[in-house]
Amino acid sequence: MTSRQPVIILENVHKRFGNVHALRGVSLEVALGEVVVVIGPSGSGKSTMLRCINHLETIDSGRIIVDGIPLDKAQNINKVRAEVGMVFQLFNLFPHLTALENITLAQRVVRKRSEEQAVAIALELLKKVGIPDKAHSYPHQLSGGQQQRVAIARALAMQPKIMLFDEPTSALDPEMIKEVLDVMLDLAREGMTMVVVSHEMGFARAAATRMIFMDEGQIIEQGTPDEIYYNPKHERTKLFLSKVLH
Amino acid sequence: MLIVGVIVGFSTLTNTRYTDALYFIFDLPWNKTVVARGSVDAEGRWQVTVQTGLAPGYYTLYAQFNDPEGNFAGRSEAYRIVVPEGVAAKESAPISAPPPQPLTLDTATPTLAGTAMAGHEVIVYDDFSHNPWRLLVRIATANGVLLTIRTTLLAYGGALILGLIFGVMRVSSRSPNLIYHAGRRVAIGLALALVVLAVVPATRTLPLAGMVVLGGAVLLFLLPALPYTISTLYVEVVRGVPMLVIILYMGFAVTPALRESTNNLVDLRGWPAALIGLAFGYGAYLAEVFRAGIQSIPPGQMEAARSLGMSYMQAMRYIILPQAVRVVLPPLGNDFISMLKDSSLISVIALPEVLQQGRLWISRNFRAFEGFNSVVMVYLVMTLLLSLMVRTVERKTSLPGR
Numbered sequence: 001m002t003s004r005q006p007v008i009i010l011e012n013v014h015k016r017f018g019n020v021h022a023l024r025g026v027s028l029e030v031a032l033g034e035v036v037v038v039i040g041p042s043g044s045g046k047s048t049m050l051r052c053i054n055h056l057e058t059i060d061s062g063r064i065i066v067d068g069i070p071l072d073k074a075q076n077i078n079k080v081r082a083e084v085g086m087v088f089q090l091f092n093l094f095p096h097l098t099a100l101e102n103i104t105l106a107q108r109v110v111r112k113r114s115e116e117q118a119v120a121i122a123l124e125l126l127k128k129v130g131i132p133d134k135a136h137s138y139p140h141q142l143s144g145g146q147q148q149r150v151a152i153a154r155a156l157a158m159q160p161k162i163m164l165f166d167e168p169t170s171a172l173d174p175e176m177i178k179e180v181l182d183v184m185l186d187l188a189r190e191g192m193t194m195v196v197v198s199h200e201m202g203f204a205r206a207a208a209t210r211m212i213f214m215d216e217g218q219i220i221e222q223g224t225p226d227e228i229y230y231n232p233k234h235e236r237t238k239l240f241l242s243k244v245l246h
Numbered sequence: 247m248l249i250v251g252v253i254v255g256f257s258t259l260t261n262t263r264y265t266d267a268l269y270f271i272f273d274l275p276w277n278k279t280v281v282a283r284g285s286v287d288a289e290g291r292w293q294v295t296v297q298t299g300l301a302p303g304y305y306t307l308y309a310q311f312n313d314p315e316g317n318f319a320g321r322s323e324a325y326r327i328v329v330p331e332g333v334a335a336k337e338s339a340p341i342s343a344p345p346p347q348p349l350t351l352d353t354a355t356p357t358l359a360g361t362a363m364a365g366h367e368v369i370v371y372d373d374f375s376h377n378p379w380r381l382l383v384r385i386a387t388a389n390g391v392l393l394t395i396r397t398t399l400l401a402y403g404g405a406l407i408l409g410l411i412f413g414v415m416r417v418s419s420r421s422p423n424l425i426y427h428a429g430r431r432v433a434i435g436l437a438l439a440l441v442v443l444a445v446v447p448a449t450r451t452l453p454l455a456g457m458v459v460l461g462g463a464v465l466l467f468l469l470p471a472l473p474y475t476i477s478t479l480y481v482e483v484v485r486g487v488p489m490l491v492i493i494l495y496m497g498f499a500v501t502p503a504l505r506e507s508t509n510n511l512v513d514l515r516g517w518p519a520a521l522i523g524l525a526f527g528y529g530a531y532l533a534e535v536f537r538a539g540i541q542s543i544p545p546g547q548m549e550a551a552r553s554l555g556m557s558y559m560q561a562m563r564y565i566i567l568p569q570a571v572r573v574v575l576p577p578l579g580n581d582f583i584s585m586l587k588d589s590s591l592i593s594v595i596a597l598p599e600v601l602q603q604g605r606l607w608i609s610r611n612f613r614a615f616e617g618f619n620s621v622v623m624v625y626l627v628m629t630l631l632l633s634l635m636v637r638t639v640e641r642k643t644s645l646p647g648r
Binding site for chain 1: 544552
């Protein structure tokens, strides 16, 4: 799969927050249709890397090219963001809008779709993520798993080429994790390009084409899930996995 | 609480000691309550017939006497009369003195009579005080109250717009570095402005154009953080000046200067000046309220909106502000009530709102308690109704499941 043309290119990316050097020269290429799962200890820069791809953080040096568009000029940013869907750890649904309105709003104001068109797409997506009956509920009336599925539907409604998942299940109760992972698995099977920050081993083994281990702002090791989980080469990877896997 | 207020209010409204003060404060249009006119003859007797015919009901009629120059000279006791259903307009015997008990008539066109100073004018007017509902309708549409309400609503609307614009501008700078630099720029800008101020009186010939150029230069200098700088300057300066000073400044400094420099083209005398002063002053408070509201929304909301491809302004409009406004409704309502009370400050530029009318009445009658109590009542009724409205809006806009 890596032989295909890359849709995300990071070249020697550096990012600092004050005195904290969050990314120390990260280089990465993600090809169309790849599912990349990123693991690493907290503070290792995995979320920061994801947020840089969506330009939620500006980088200090290096280069990021998404879908052939370099992320350096201001006018490119909204163009890139419309092609890149993002799912957050805390869902970030809009609490003043119903599930349906959450999904239709950006379609109408960014994609300029008509109300009927947007609603039709939204209902279709709600069916796809398995909660067609929750269209008119407000986020606070939904469970965490349902909220995250609405958030995924909201990102998908923009028909993005790439989906970024920033620890999508770590704020969920255990029994809700599966319903979200199932939706993500479906997406992966459909050939969506995905970058997922997650420690869900089951998902990684079932869906990931590549795994990346990050520590202290650097990519330490990459490989297939089996290579990373059962045959890690670096000491730091081994140490981390020994703490995570029981 | 409101019920107690209404009961106290009603009993006061119907107390004749307060009637006069309230009439004056409410700026009730006297000519509309006049039911008859006449004059006192050479022997000091007067006799006036209500020609227009009274509708059935309970009336308290007074005769007011004006001296030949038209000045108020006194008034008679109340003629309490009842006009029953179905009586026609017809001649009747004059009622020569105020009856001890309400007098039921057999005509709709009673004739009042009495004695007074020869040569004085007699005006018989209809007193609403014993008919609270009629009185309330008159109060609600009285000029003084209308002026206060109109001023509050318009000035608050203006302040909301100003507050929204400047509040959004205050959170528009994204990096803390920018704020730090903005602080330095403000300091330098202020120093420059002080220099300009020091130079201008010394060289009176320095034309307006020169000041515009200088101002422009300062603004250009501040450009990188312009929205934040301008809004911070506005908030810190305007919030730091007493509202009374702002209104006086608008009324007696800005307005004449504008009139002079534009050859009477821009004339803000009176109400417009007061309105602009109030809106401008409150805009600074509301800007901070809006800023607090916007900053209370988790940053994830802005990130989610931006990640969907919305622009900053779109995210503000559709995501942040609708949530922020719900958060700041209580303080907004608070400032709304505060604004209603502070509308009394416009009395300092001689606008006939409630307080001004009350003070005028007191200065004529030397009855401070009745006068101020009446003013207090009028404000309380308005502010209590307003807080009821604010609470209703809060309930209506609250989100389900929260």
